[in-house]
Amino acid sequence: MDGIGIVGAGIAGLHLGLLLRRHGVPVTIYSDRTPEQLAAGRMLNSVAHHHATVERERELGVDHWDAEEYYYFGHHHYLGGPQPLVFPGFFTAPSRAIDYRIYLPRLLEDFVARGGEFDVRPVQAADVTLLSERHELVVIASGRGTMSAMFPRRADKSPYDTPQRKLCVGLYEGVAPSEPRGVTMSVAPGHGELLEIPIFSAAGHVTALLFENVPGGDLEMLAELSYDEDPAGFEKVVLEKARQHHPATFERIDPARFRLTGPLDLLQGGVLPSVREDYARLPNGRYVVALGDAHVVVDPVIGQGANCASYSAWELGRTILEDPNFDERFCRKVADRRRNRVHATADWTNLMIRTPPPPHLLRMFGAMAQHREIADEFTENFSWPDRQWDILATPERVERYLARHGAV
């Protein structure tokens, strides 16, 4: 039996693999793409790593972007409506967004340099039994293809049957940074959100514009608008939609310089938020553990998916190091350890994309606009989704929280 097999070379698989290699555990990561294919391909996401994730990167020795130019310091909120609410919130330590076409190949290089095995081959659910006989434990850290279906979707934690936002995310030049540098979170009531993210890509320090569009709203069409057929027309429509619905970002755009940084720097579609079972038992009696997208898929609106995958990899890795007996007891311990934060991530994200927004969420936003310390705690909690959910889980919790802060 040859150590731990990990299917998937995303952040979940890599953080787990790197953690295990630090403790000398043999690890093989399987992926259907080479690092070169990944680096040369379509953009994967526009995710930021918050400081809890950056801290894990430090412990893994893969903190390659520890310089001021990569960091941003908080969120600029623009909540549109008849009387827009405009206010910032700050982290206790900065976040950063690195294009995953740079990030993942770099970490894979670290993984291999530290003795990890990397095996490029397509793996589907049907192949997992064979892998399970080769490795002491197989971890499914990929939601691609048929992999997720190994783990039943939990109806109790998956409230939506369809994607709640139509997505259009691209990398752009011509957007001046906010001051101090941060993510701008703009809400156009009834139409959706724009997340404007300072990100480092092959084009340098650019801007990701992630349009999160409510189905049936005025921006839904961005998710299907073709760039390839008419690049200039695409950019013109994006600019016009930003002007109409997301003025806080639009006012920093120089229309003359505004352009997508390349035809592959665009991703359109939508995700179905899903929480799946933590593990599955194979017909041969062996257990496989779900990680990352195979376990939980969240809408990207608050950028929690990758951070959650890294956290979950950490808890799984620590359990492997403490108790390398890969039976049902092991799987249950992993589930118990990560449940609170992982489920809170899904619950919080699902609250943020509910249409219309629930009154207690609007109450919270109103208080954030009035009370800097509330806005700061909300922003800091992008590193601690379980604490965020302690505040937001019910209308009663929000009321109690606001009362404690003299904000009722």
Place this chain on the structure above:
Amino acid sequence: MDGIGIVGAGIAGLHLGLLLRRHGVPVTIYSDRTPEQLAAGRMLNSVAHHHATVERERELGVDHWDAEEYYYFGHHHYLGGPQPLVFPGFFTAPSRAIDYRIYLPRLLEDFVARGGEFDVRPVQAADVTLLSERHELVVIASGRGTMSAMFPRRADKSPYDTPQRKLCVGLYEGVAPSEPRGVTMSVAPGHGELLEIPIFSAAGHVTALLFENVPGGDLEMLAELSYDEDPAGFEKVVLEKARQHHPATFERIDPARFRLTGPLDLLQGGVLPSVREDYARLPNGRYVVALGDAHVVVDPVIGQGANCASYSAWELGRTILEDPNFDERFCRKVADRRRNRVHATADWTNLMIRTPPPPHLLRMFGAMAQHREIADEFTENFSWPDRQWDILATPERVERYLARHGAV
């Protein structure tokens, strides 16, 4: 609303109350007995506190017995049969047993001195709704009367339908201590166990003899033998049964001095091992949390009940301090936090009283007799039942553990 209400003044209620008082939380403990009644009553148990529990007592500032005379240092095993196995195992830090008729009143005194409210009144399940409207949270930390029935028994974690041992525990003079001072765990195959425990009671440093008798075995009758009708006859039978079945203890008994230290220093009966749900929702929508015996009852054979109750109180208390919103989310967080260790305590105990003992447990005992470090780890794990269960949960786990220790 007046802080936290705790029903039950055993170790669970007191450790929780003391932890909360250290952080200024208002607490009321309800009990049906005054400390004086408790101190003057029948013995409650013969439980030892292992060092993880002693460490909590230190943090609570109630470590009143921190002197060499109270401590013991490990276990002396005598596993009877054609070729008895005799070997010791040692803790990394000592344990101690204090008669709860001394321990509980002393901690209650501390609790009241630190601003805790103590309310002597009988509380039954029917009264809990009223209490729930008086307190922000009600914790049921008593298994007495009808209280436990508020929390459904979990069939999946409660494998037995009847008590597996008939118990007879008393405090005795005339038993010379083992060397070095420790608990003697004697197993008479087919008949049960004798736990011989150095304990401090109103009579001074005496010996608890806890006979754990298999139903149908030769010692079962001890659980119903009357002391009050014939004290000398009772002591004579106990002595004779010890001679026949538990020679490692018998050889240190001076028959001329052997006697029960008093008519109330005896407890006979049996317990039905039960794991119950962590919490319940009252008809008024409020939640109550189960703690101690209301949550989990284990056979006393390995003395884990009180240690588990203290641990569980600690996790509940920390959750109260971190997130004082007493809704279902709160209850689930408590359940997640304590599940691994609490369920491991029940599972391990239930394994130890299985008749006949399963082969992998006998394999483990055999290895302990041969390998001091295995005996020491098993003994140390009386403070860490979750680690013990990592070793013992399945035959495969035992094999792997023994292989790692070169003991196969």
